[in-house]
Amino acid sequence: MNTRGRHLLVEYTGCDASVLDDLKRIEALMNQAAKAARTNIVASVFQPFEPHGVTGVVVVEESHLSIHTWPEHGYAAVDFFTCGESVPELAHKVLSEGLGAERAEIVTVDRGLSHTGPSMRMRSHSTERYGDRAFEMISSTNGAHSANGHTSVAHGSPAPMLAAPRS
Amino acid sequence: MNTRGRHLLVEYTGCDASVLDDLKRIEALMNQAAKAARTNIVASVFQPFEPHGVTGVVVVEESHLSIHTWPEHGYAAVDFFTCGESVPELAHKVLSEGLGAERAEIVTVDRGLSHTGPSMRMRSHSTERYGDRAFEMISSTNGAHSANGHTSVAHGSPAPMLAAPRS
Secondary structure (H helix, E strand, O other), X not given: OOOOEEEEEEEEEOOOHHXXXXXXXXXXHHHHHHHHOOOOEEEEEEEEOOOOOEEEEEEEOOEEEEEEEEHHHOEEEEEEEEEOOOOHHHHHHHHHXXXXXXXXXXXXXXXXXXXXXXXOEEEEEEEEEOOOOEEEEEEEOOOOEOOOOOEXXXXXXXXXOOOOOOO | OOOOEXXXXXXXXXXXXXXXXOHHHHHHHHHHHHHHOOOOEEEEEEEEOOOOOEEEEEEEOXXXXXXXXXXXXXXXXXXXXXXXXXXXXXXXXXXXXXXXXXXXXXXXEEEOOOOOXXXXXXXXXXXXXXXXXXXXXXXXXXXXXXXXXXXXXXXXXXOOOOOOOOO
16 A cells, blocks of 8 residues: 655645635635545534634545644645645645635645655655746745646755754 | 644554454544643544554544554554643654554654744654663754654764765
């Protein structure tokens, strides 16, 4: 059985605050995203945060999708972790549009690569800006594609992910 | 409201296969881990994989903890994502012992750092081996501590996380 998985960590900013605070809408978006990514939904658990926001997870046969939102900051922290033939980038496309995000920062990690040696590899770290459709690749080894099919534009020379803290 | 979160991505290998295939035990371990990390449990959803393994998520007020196991490979992919004053390293300690892992590979990511600029930062990428208590730091900017209080030992010069693919 193949253990190889692909994990997208995504930070959405400049999102529509009313969407981020709407539990039913967030749950519907995340379930739509799970289907778009070609996963099979097992369970969906969503809860309101106090005083604002939503936290939730869609458990799928191919791993999970999670979201935590801060409407007061227009911010959502999302993970798409899938195995097999699923396509987490398609889930990202659903969320970036559904949240009305101005910007997404995406780290892609390959997991389950080896059971005796290094098992994780950082594939890419990129930023997409939807206002002006600018795509900035922070760093990458293997090249990466943004969710909507555009290839991310390399920005400067590839930098280590563990460069000096960025503020 | 502080959006800053800490996210540990952990690959456990060389684990006890019977534990990895025991849904009740995995769920109990993950709930114990959530409490150890000083989070407040909201929901716990665990399902068996076919033909082997367990997939599950503990939703907590401070974000979530997830696990996916492949007993036939002695492998588990685990995420500890917490905000606020929680300590995800304490959850990792519960899992590394509870799964009887020989080895853990850990990537630590800071999230929610900025809503206008870069929001994620890779803090460290390290390996812990429990057989001989060896700790290898693959790369780090800020220094990191292993779950049991030992400081990880730097191994060679710091390398970018996006170095050439490791196989």
